[in-house]
Amino acid sequence: xxxxxxxxxxxxxxxxxxxxxxxxxxxxxxxxxxxxxxxxxxxxxxxxxxxxxxxxxxxxxxxxxxxxxxxxxxxxxxxxxxxxxxxxxxxxxxxxxxxxxxxxxxxxxxxxxxxxxxxxxxxxxxxxxxxxxxxxxxxxxxxxxxxxxxxxxxxxxxxxxxxxxxxxxxxx
Amino acid sequence: xxxxxxxxxxxxxxxxxxxxxxxxxxxxxxxxxxxxxxxxxxxxxxxxxxxxxxxxxxxxxxxxxxxxxxxxxxxxxxxx
Numbered sequence: 001x002x003x004x005x006x007x008x009x010x011x012x013x014x015x016x017x018x019x020x021x022x023x024x025x026x027x028x029x030x031x032x033x034x035x036x037x038x039x040x041x042x043x044x045x046x047x048x049x050x051x052x053x054x055x056x057x058x059x060x061x062x063x064x065x066x067x068x069x070x071x072x073x074x075x076x077x078x079x080x081x082x083x084x085x086x087x088x089x090x091x092x093x094x095x096x097x098x099x100x101x102x103x104x105x106x107x108x109x110x111x112x113x114x115x116x117x118x119x120x121x122x123x124x125x126x127x128x129x130x131x132x133x134x135x136x137x138x139x140x141x142x143x144x145x146x147x148x149x150x151x152x153x154x155x156x157x158x159x160x161x162x163x164x165x166x167x168x169x170x171x172x
Numbered sequence: 173x174x175x176x177x178x179x180x181x182x183x184x185x186x187x188x189x190x191x192x193x194x195x196x197x198x199x200x201x202x203x204x205x206x207x208x209x210x211x212x213x214x215x216x217x218x219x220x221x222x223x224x225x226x227x228x229x230x231x232x233x234x235x236x237x238x239x240x241x242x243x244x245x246x247x248x249x250x251x252x
Contacts, residue, residue, distance in 0.1 A: 087223035
């Protein structure tokens, strides 16, 4: 769902990928990584679907995100930045749903890399193999996607008033 | 990479992501670790970023696929 941004499309994608994997099962080499093989089919399937739809690229104001965005903003908003795991406390406050929503806001090429990294726990090399791109590309996209994810997450939290009240209290 | 000290936090910071993903050479990893031992500011930033990464991973991996997804997939596959 992190690729498609919604559940019906995600289910369609998985079903289509499963069908393609079933048809292409002869090409799977026994003893190799089935998960990586299936993820490759899944991402190819997604790209193919996107090409068919000729969707307009997602525009984003996330590109100019500075490093350590959550650290800086949470400090400015009065959240603790030291003590016992302040980031975990912040993420608990923001909640999983907002993290999912923030992932969905990433531009496609970053969302895919972030999904494979955060959710599927693939290494840089495995992501590069899955997407058929250089490891350096994975590294740079991952670096940017981390920053963009943090900014998107903070923006969503602000829109939902999760961090606004805290900031106002801190300012008062 | 030269030996890190308080004056070159920037050099450590440029390696933040690679350090957290353990993609540096063992020498570079050691130099960053040495820097973190003497720089409380960088330690706080590195720890915060590491916790954000791990927290996001943990939360996203808790999400389960819809219960009926497997049934839907199987129903789409041709019967042998």
